[in-house]
Amino acid sequence: RQGNARLGPLNLEVTLATDGGSLRLDPLPATQVEVEESGPLHAVVRLQGGLGHEGQAPSSLRYDLRFHAFAALPEFRMELTLVNAAPRESEPLSIAAARLTLPLASPAARRQFGGDRGAHQVDESAAARLVQADDLGYRVTSGDAEVASGTRALGWVAAQIDPGWCVFAVRHFWQNHPKALDTTPSHVGVDLWAGEQPFEWEGGLAKTHEVVVT
16 A cells, blocks of 8 residues: 555465474475466466475475455455375375464554454454364464454454554355464464364365455
8 A cells, every 4th residue: 555565475384294293384486377367457366386395395285376456456365275286095194284474564553353243452562363263162362361252253363554454354264164363563374274183184185265465
């Protein structure tokens, strides 16, 4: 807005549970970049590539990311599909965590989560987190304290950055539990998998997540 950068680069991180502990996977440079639509009102850019660990061969996990931009609207939409491209009979990937984060260009003055009965304000300086563990309830923590709870969170976190608010929203948030939103004064983010136990991702399976940032 007004030519001012309000967000840093998008970060995707996946953590695998392994026999020896854990292994972090990061996006590798896109192998395919395509402008799918470039009309006067709507533009779509698609990036496809793999995820891997520095110094090792790429994993079977791949990303397919679409960015949607709209004329005269101060927002963009992301559609992120993650797929295990291994054969179905292969050993599943054990997903301990999968996160998307956006750094904020300046410290947030205020932050809040969208709850089912209104917004939940959190402490100005502490790390805060909203966890939707199942379809029956969510809880909000700020620092070490639980500050709010509810049934089905709306799936957004907002940060006040001069001159306005930045909102990070996840479509079908509670329906795709377990998920979590988190924020510090310097970032907003979503745990695409927030389960207490790793998710066993079989070969050939894919999952799409839709995020809107405004």
